[in-house]
Amino acid sequence: MNLRRLRLVMWKELLQLRRDRLLLPLIFMMPIMYVIMFGYVVGSDVRNLPTAVIDNDQTAVSRQLVDAFSSSGYFVISARPSSEASLQPLVDAGQVKVAIVIESGTEASLARGETVPLGIIVDGSDSKTASVASGYAAEIVAAFDQKLLASAGHAMGGPTIDARVRVMFNPSLKSVNAMVPGLVASILMMSIMVIMSQAVVRERARGTLEQMMVTPITRAEYLTGKVLPYALIATVQTVFVVLIGLYWFNVPFNGSVWTVALGLVLFTFTSIGMGLLISLVSRTQQQAQQTVMFVLIPTMVLSGFIFPIESMPAAIVPLTYLIPLRYALVVLRGAFLKGSGILDMWVQFAAMVAFAVGIFGLAVSRFQKRLAE
Amino acid sequence: MRAAMARVLAIARKEFIHIIRDWRMIVAVLVLPLAQLLLFAYAISFDVRNVPTVTLDMDKTTASRAYLDAYSKSGFFQVQGSVGDLAGIDDAFNRSQARVAIVVQRGYGDALAAGRTGSVSVLVDGSEPNSAQLGQTYAVALNQALGRQALATWADSRGMGSLHVGTLEPRIQAWYNPERKSADFLIPGLMIVIIMIVTVQQTAVTLVKERENGTLEQLLESPLTHSELIVGKILPWAALGVLDTVTITAVAMGVFGIPLRGDVLVLAVGIGLFIVCALSLGLVISAVAPSLESANISALLISFLPGFMLSGMAFPLESIPPILQFVSYLFPARYMVDIARGVFLKGASWDILLPQVLALTVYALVALGVATVLNRRQRA
Numbered sequence: 001m002n003l004r005r006l007r008l009v010m011w012k013e014l015l016q017l018r019r020d021r022l023l024l025p026l027i028f029m030m031p032i033m034y035v036i037m038f039g040y041v042v043g044s045d046v047r048n049l050p051t052a053v054i055d056n057d058q059t060a061v062s063r064q065l066v067d068a069f070s071s072s073g074y075f076v077i078s079a080r081p082s083s084e085a086s087l088q089p090l091v092d093a094g095q096v097k098v099a100i101v102i103e104s105g106t107e108a109s110l111a112r113g114e115t116v117p118l119g120i121i122v123d124g125s126d127s128k129t130a131s132v133a134s135g136y137a138a139e140i141v142a143a144f145d146q147k148l149l150a151s152a153g154h155a156m157g158g159p160t161i162d163a164r165v166r167v168m169f170n171p172s173l174k175s176v177n178a179m180v181p182g183l184v185a186s187i188l189m190m191s192i193m194v195i196m197s198q199a200v201v202r203e204r205a206r207g208t209l210e211q212m213m214v215t216p217i218t219r220a221e222y223l224t225g226k227v228l229p230y231a232l233i234a235t236v237q238t239v240f241v242v243l244i245g246l247y248w249f250n251v252p253f254n255g256s257v258w259t260v261a262l263g264l265v266l267f268t269f270t271s272i273g274m275g276l277l278i279s280l281v282s283r284t285q286q287q288a289q290q291t292v293m294f295v296l297i298p299t300m301v302l303s304g305f306i307f308p309i310e311s312m313p314a315a316i317v318p319l320t321y322l323i324p325l326r327y328a329l330v331v332l333r334g335a336f337l338k339g340s341g342i343l344d345m346w347v348q349f350a351a352m353v354a355f356a357v358g359i360f361g362l363a364v365s366r367f368q369k370r371l372a373e
Numbered sequence: 374m375r376a377a378m379a380r381v382l383a384i385a386r387k388e389f390i391h392i393i394r395d396w397r398m399i400v401a402v403l404v405l406p407l408a409q410l411l412l413f414a415y416a417i418s419f420d421v422r423n424v425p426t427v428t429l430d431m432d433k434t435t436a437s438r439a440y441l442d443a444y445s446k447s448g449f450f451q452v453q454g455s456v457g458d459l460a461g462i463d464d465a466f467n468r469s470q471a472r473v474a475i476v477v478q479r480g481y482g483d484a485l486a487a488g489r490t491g492s493v494s495v496l497v498d499g500s501e502p503n504s505a506q507l508g509q510t511y512a513v514a515l516n517q518a519l520g521r522q523a524l525a526t527w528a529d530s531r532g533m534g535s536l537h538v539g540t541l542e543p544r545i546q547a548w549y550n551p552e553r554k555s556a557d558f559l560i561p562g563l564m565i566v567i568i569m570i571v572t573v574q575q576t577a578v579t580l581v582k583e584r585e586n587g588t589l590e591q592l593l594e595s596p597l598t599h600s601e602l603i604v605g606k607i608l609p610w611a612a613l614g615v616l617d618t619v620t621i622t623a624v625a626m627g628v629f630g631i632p633l634r635g636d637v638l639v640l641a642v643g644i645g646l647f648i649v650c651a652l653s654l655g656l657v658i659s660a661v662a663p664s665l666e667s668a669n670i671s672a673l674l675i676s677f678l679p680g681f682m683l684s685g686m687a688f689p690l691e692s693i694p695p696i697l698q699f700v701s702y703l704f705p706a707r708y709m710v711d712i713a714r715g716v717f718l719k720g721a722s723w724d725i726l727l728p729q730v731l732a733l734t735v736y737a738l739v740a741l742g743v744a745t746v747l748n749r750r751q752r753a
Contacts, residue, residue, distance in 0.1 A: 022667035135510040142517040163516035170499030344467035
C-alpha cells in the first residue's frame with residue numbers, strides 16, 4: 001500500500017465533500033439535531049400530568065389520598081369537576097390526562113375493612129402517557145394500602161413485609177441517561193451508512209470509478225482511501241454526541257473509556273461493512289438511500305434503542321438478535337451507566353466481533369471482486 | 374388553460390414512466406411502507422412484560438420460597454434463576470442478564486411467623502428506564518398484595534378469623550382505547566410518518582436528478598412554466614401517496630382491527646393536504662440541494678426526525694421545551710397525527726378538527742409556493 005496514493009484518494013474525497021456547499025453543514029448538523037431531539041423528546045419523562053379529581057367522599061382519607069397523588073410529582077391536580085359528566089369535555093379537549101374518582105363512602109367502607117374500588121381514568125389515546133400514568137397511579141395506591149395494612153398489622157401485632165425497592169445505576173430514572181449512550185452508536189452507524197454509501201455509489205453512477213481504475217492505484221488503496229474519510233467524520237460526530245451528552249445533558253459516565261472505544265471500533269467496522277454492502281447492491285444514489293432506510297428503520301425499532309426489547313412480542317424477539325446495534329447498545333449503556341467492563345460483557349463483545357468480521361469481511365471481499373470486474 | 378393542463382399531464386406522465394421503469398422504486402414506494410407498518414405495529418409498544426429477574430434467597434424457608442414464587446407467577450417478572458450472594462447480583466446486572474433482582478433477607482420467615490417485620494429488597498436496573506419504571510411499580514403493587522396475604526395467613530393461624538383491613542383497589546380505565554392496545558394508538562400516527570418518509574424522500578431528488586442529468590435544461594426549452602413543472606412532478610407521487618394511505622388504512626382496519634370512528638371525509642381531505650405538504654417539502658429540498666447526496670441526507674433529516682420525534686406519533690409532546698414545541702408546528706406531521714388519531718380513535722369530525730385542516734391547507738399553499746419560487750430562482 002502506497003501512502004502517497006492513499007493520501008491522494010482521501011484528499012480527493014475531502015475536496016469533493018467541500019465542493020458541495022450543503023453537505024458539510026448537514027453532516028455536522030445531523031448529530032446535533034439528533035441529540036437534541038432524542039434528548040428532549042424521547043428522553044423527556046412524563047411528569048406533572050394534568051389531573052382532575054372528583055372527590056365524592058370529602059373525608060380525611062380522601063384528602064390524604066389526593067395528597068399522596070399530588071405530592072408524588074407525577075400528577076398536578078388542575079381541575080376538580082363535580083361529576084364524571086363534566087369530566088368528559090376536559091379529557092376530550094386534552095386539558096387533563098388523568099382523572100381520579102373517589103366514590104362517596106370510601107372512608108366508611110375502609111373502616112369496615114372492605115376493599116374499595118378507586119376509579120382512575122387515563123387518556124388512552126396517548127399510549128405512553130396512559131401506560132406511565134396508570135403505573136404511577138397503581139404504585140401510589142399500593143403504597144397507600146401498604147400504610148393502611150402496616151398500621152392495621154401493627155395494631156393486631158401481626159407481621160408486615162418491609163420491601164425496599166431501589167433503582168440502581170440511574171436512580172432518578174432519567175430516560176436521557178439511557179438515550180445518549182444509544183445515540184452514540186446509532187449516529188455512528190447512520191452517518192457511516194448514509195454518507196458513505198452515497199459517496200461510493202456516486203462514483204459508479206458517474207463513471208468516475210473506471211477513471212480511477214486506470215490510474216496506478218491499487219484496489220486496496222482505493223477502498224481504504226474511500227472509507228477512511230467517512231470513518232473519520234463519523235468519529236468526530238460520535239465525539240460531538242458524547243460531549244453534548246456528558247456536558248449538556250449531564251449523563252453520568254461510570255465505565256472505562258477503553259470499553260467504549262473498543263465497542264465503537266468494532267461497531268464502526270460493522271457499519272462500514274453495511275455501508276459498502278448497500279452500495280454494492282444499489283445502482284443509483286436514490287436506490288442506495290432507499291436501501292439505507294430499509295435497514296435503518298428495523299434497526300432503530302428492533303435494537304431496543306427506543307422501545308425496550310422486553311415489550312416486544314415473543315415472536316419478534318429472536319429477530320432482535322440479528323441487529324448489530326442491539327449489542328452495541330448493551331455495551332455502551334453498560335459502560336456509561338453501570339461501569340461494566342469488557343469481561344462482564346464478553347457475550348456482547350463476541351457478537352460484535354462476529355458481526356464486524358463477518359459483515360466487514362464479506363463487504364470488502366465482494367467490493368474487491370466488483371472492482372476487479 | 375387546456376394547453377397548460379396538457380403540459381402538466383405530459384410531465385406527470387413522464388414522471389410516472391420513470392417510476393414504472395424502476396422496479397425497485399415500486400417496491401420502495403408500495404411494499405416497504407406495508408412492511409414498515411407491520412414491523413412497527415407488532416414490535417412497538419410501551420407495555421413491558423417478561424423482565425429478566427434473578428433472586429437471592431438468604432432465608433431459605435417455606436415463607437421465602439412462597440414470596441419468591443409470587444414473582445415467577447406474576448407474568449411481569451421472568452425469573453431467570455437464583456444467585457448465591459450479593460456479588461452474584463452485581464454480576465448479573467453488569468452482564469445485563471437481569472434487570473431486576475429480589476433479595477429476601479435472612480430471618481424473613483421467622484419474622485413473619487412471629488408477627489414482626491420481614492425484610493426484602495427489590496433492586497431495579499435503571500439503565501433501561503422504561504422497564505425499570507414499570508418494574509418498580511409492579512414490585513410495589515406485588516409487595517402490597519403479599520403483605521396483605523401474610524397478614525391474613527397470620528390472622529388465620531391465630532384463629533383470629535378472616536382479616537378485616539380495608540384497602541383501596543385501583544380500577545384503571547383507559548378512555549378512547551379501553552383495552553390499552555398500543556397498536557390502536559400507534560397505527561394512525563405511523564401511517565403519517567410512513568407517508569412522510571416515502572413522499573419527501575422521493576421528491577427531494579427529482580429536480581436534482583434532472584439538473585445533474587442535464588435534462589432540466591431541455592425541459593426549460595419547452596413552453597412549460599415553473600408551476601406547471603412543479604404540479605406535474607407532484608401529481609404521480611401524490612397518486613402513489615394516496616394509494617399508500619388506502620392500503621395502510623385497509624391493513625390497519627383489516628389486520629389490526631383499528632376502529633374508524635369519525636368522519637372519513639375529514640381524514641381524506643386531511644391526508645390529501647398532508648401529501649401535498651410533504652411533497653412540497655421534498656421539492657423545496659430539491660430546489661436548494663446542490664447534489665443528490667445533500668438532497669438525500671436533508672430528506673432523511675427532514676422526514677425521519679420531525680416525523681418520528683415531533684409529530685406526537687409515539688412520544689408525548691407536552692413535556693418538551695417550548696422551543697421544540699414551536700419547531701414541531703413547523704412540520705405538517707404534527708397536524709396530521711392529530712387529525713388521524715382524532716378520526717380513528719376519538720370519532721372526531723369537522724367541528725373539532727377544523728383548525729388542523731385549515732393549518733394544513735395554509736401549509737400546503739405556502740410550501741408549494743416556496744417550492745415554485747425557489748425552483749425559479751435556482752434556474753434563473
